[in-house]
Every structure is written in C-alpha cells, then in structure tokens.
Amino acid sequence: MTANESWSLPMERYPDPACSYAFEDDRAVVQASNEQFGRISGLSAGDPLADGFGEELPVLGDQPSFDRSGRCWVRDPDHRERRYLVRIIAPENDQPGHLVFNAVDQERESQNVGVDRVASVLSHDLRNPLDVARARLRAGRELESEEHFDHVEQAHDRMERIIQDVLTLARGEDVVNPEEVVDLDAVVRNAWQTVETNGATLDVVEDLPEATADRDRVTRLFENLFRNAVEHGPPETEEEHITISVGRLPDGLFVADDGVGIPPENRERVFEPGFSSDDHGTGLGLAIVARIVDLHGWSVRVTDSETGGARFEIVGLDPE
Structure with missing residues (x-):
C-alpha cells in the first residue's frame, strides 16, 4: 500500500487509531486523524508528530521497536495489555502519508504466530538441521557408514521438534x-x-x-x-x-x-x-x-x- 492508493474506509470510521501526515519545514505534521488517534497521542491537525511520538516514529514514552518489515509497535497508554502494530505509509508526490494502527491483544498475540514469523522459523531454524541432514546423507552414501544415517535421523527429529514449536505458540495446550x-x-x-x-x-x-x-x-x-x-x-x-x-x-x-x-x-x-x-x-x-x-x-x-x-x-x- 502506498500513499497515493485510495483510503478504502473514512478515517473517522476506522476502528483503531489512524492519521494522515505531511512534511512541513522538514517536520512531519498531522493533517487529519480520528478520535482514537487523538486519545493515544494527544495530537490533532497541525501538531508535529514528534510532540506525541518523539523524533523517531513511533512509540509513546519508550524507544521505538521496529520489526524487520519497517513496521513498529506502540502500547496503548490507557490499556497497557493492548498494543498496536503500526504501518508507516510514507507521503508520495502530493499525497499525504498515513500512520495506520492495528490493535493486538497481548494475551491473544502470545498464543498466535503470524505468517511472517512462521516463515522466519521455516527459513532460519529449519535450515541448519536440513543442511546437516543433506551433508550426512551425502557422506553416508559415499562412505557407506551407518553413523551418518543416524545423524540424518536426528536432524529429521529436530525438524519435527521445530515444527512442534510453532504449534506450541499457535495452539498452546493442544501440543503440551x-x-x-x-x-x-x-x-x-x-x-x-x-x-x-x-x-x-x-x-x-x-x-x-x-x-x-x-x-x-x-x-x-x-x-x-x-x-x-x-x-x-x-x-x-x-x-x-x-x-x-x-x-x-x-x-x-x-x-x-x-x-x-x-x-x-x-x-x-x-x-x-x-x-x-x-x-x-x-x-x-x-x-x-x-x-x-x-x-x-x-x-x-x-x-x-x-x-x-x-x-x-x-x-x-x-x-x-
């Protein structure tokens, strides 16, 4: 989504905080916002975003916490068990940028793994035992050694445990x-x-x-x-x-x-x-x-x- 794509829902009807912003004199300034955004930030149209979020977007009171996609997290000052995943949509041409907040309940979040996290596990944690299994299988075939095939089996067992870990986060009691x-x-x-x-x-x-x-x-x-x-x-x-x-x-x-x-x-x-x-x-x-x-x-x-x-x-x- 870019800044010049249409906003499919009127901002005042968006259920979570949202605002549009533009740069004026090298400062990001609120152009329009909904009531929820005003509640968590204390800002309204014409206010610099830095007054509510600091010079680096965004977070209320703490240092920003960015994930690898460039998104970031903000806690709700009135409900500490709730936090928001914030998408920062930069201004483009003459169109304003947007901050779009999505509420995530902390208890619910702890029991679920997003698709991006699952992808991270599959690409990162599974790569090592998979590489071990491939190397051991090749060595076992070349050297005709049963020991290498034992390591292949261990690597496969490890991959199965990693898959179960994702289920542990996603399903909880069902796998423990x-x-x-x-x-x-x-x-x-x-x-x-x-x-x-x-x-x-x-x-x-x-x-x-x-x-x-x-x-x-x-x-x-x-x-x-x-x-x-x-x-x-x-x-x-x-x-x-x-x-x-x-x-x-x-x-x-x-x-x-x-x-x-x-x-x-x-x-x-x-x-x-x-x-x-x-x-x-x-x-x-x-x-x-x-x-x-x-x-x-x-x-x-x-x-x-x-x-x-x-x-x-x-x-x-x-x-x-």
Whole structure:
C-alpha cells in the first residue's frame, strides 16, 4: 500500500487509531486523524508528530521497536495489555502519508504466530538441521557408514521438534502434555547434545530435580536457553569460550552463563514473540521458552549471573 492508493474506509470510521501526515519545514505534521488517534497521542491537525511520538516514529514514552518489515509497535497508554502494530505509509508526490494502527491483544498475540514469523522459523531454524541432514546423507552414501544415517535421523527429529514449536505458540495446550515424571538432569544433558555449542562448556553444578512435565517440550526449552547463551555470548576466540551453568533452586532451577548479559530494559521484552537483539534472529527462541514454561504452570524470570552474564530462573516446578 502506498500513499497515493485510495483510503478504502473514512478515517473517522476506522476502528483503531489512524492519521494522515505531511512534511512541513522538514517536520512531519498531522493533517487529519480520528478520535482514537487523538486519545493515544494527544495530537490533532497541525501538531508535529514528534510532540506525541518523539523524533523517531513511533512509540509513546519508550524507544521505538521496529520489526524487520519497517513496521513498529506502540502500547496503548490507557490499556497497557493492548498494543498496536503500526504501518508507516510514507507521503508520495502530493499525497499525504498515513500512520495506520492495528490493535493486538497481548494475551491473544502470545498464543498466535503470524505468517511472517512462521516463515522466519521455516527459513532460519529449519535450515541448519536440513543442511546437516543433506551433508550426512551425502557422506553416508559415499562412505557407506551407518553413523551418518543416524545423524540424518536426528536432524529429521529436530525438524519435527521445530515444527512442534510453532504449534506450541499457535495452539498452546493442544501440543503440551505435562503428564510424565521427568528427570530434568537427563533432559538437560540430552538437550546439550543437540545444540551447536561452538566450544561452550556445560556445567551442571548439582543434581537437578524430577518434575511432572512434557519431556519433548522441556527438552526444547533447554535447547533454546543453551542456544541463546551460545549465540549471544562473547565473540569466540581461541582463549575464550562461554560456560553455561545449570543448578537447582528451592522450587526450580536456573540456567546461567558468563556472557554479556541482558540489559534490564530488555528482560521482559526478550520473551515477546518477534523481539530479538540479533538482526539475524527470529525472535521466537525465548518466546517459546516462556510459552512452554507458562503451559506447565511454572514461571521464568531473567536476572544477572554471578559473572555478569544472563541467568534464567525457572520456578514453581513443584519437584517430585
């Protein structure tokens, strides 16, 4: 959609905030808007958009959060559980630009994955095990080694788990069945074997508890935490590799690393679907962690590790 395409619905009848704007003296100025836009921004015709959103569009009170498409998110100041996906349609020729807001309920959003996020997972997370399977299949044929075919099978299993992760976000309870008493120590060590560690070290500092859980989903939970630590650790050198520690808490466990840590302002946002501090990330890894935790009736929080890295604490496990 461009600025010179027709507006199919009168702005005053659009159910969510919307405005048109143009540049005057190098400033973006509101040309027209509906009542909803005035409520969340405090702006009316003739006001600079910067007065309501800051110099960089848009967000009320916080720094802008853009996804890879150039869209951005704005929270409703009167309903903090609600936020808006904002499309910025730039002015073109003599036609004004538009800001078009679409309300997204936070609870509903956490249970659904947009088509663009599904595409990101299919193109990013599935590529690695698919490449492994292809390479191992080629080596197995050339060397006639059963070991390579075992790795092909493991790669296929991993792809199946990734597909289930998308369903975990999209369908929730339908794909998580916490009905088995699981040895979390064994789950952690098994998850570690499936992650590309890049020289990282796992340190299980004490025996972990058993808990009623869905083994497959909890395995994926630890895989994602390990992968997050490895991918966001310090730049790899011959002398420096990240160490990931897993230990027991009175009502749960922690996963900590000695990497660069997570800034306090991002510790809640890292669990939002689509949020990533890495330009190449899908923003789904920790969102899946939070979803699996929630569907087990547990809770997860982020803090600093003793070395200044990230520490994820999962509590409420009610160990067996």
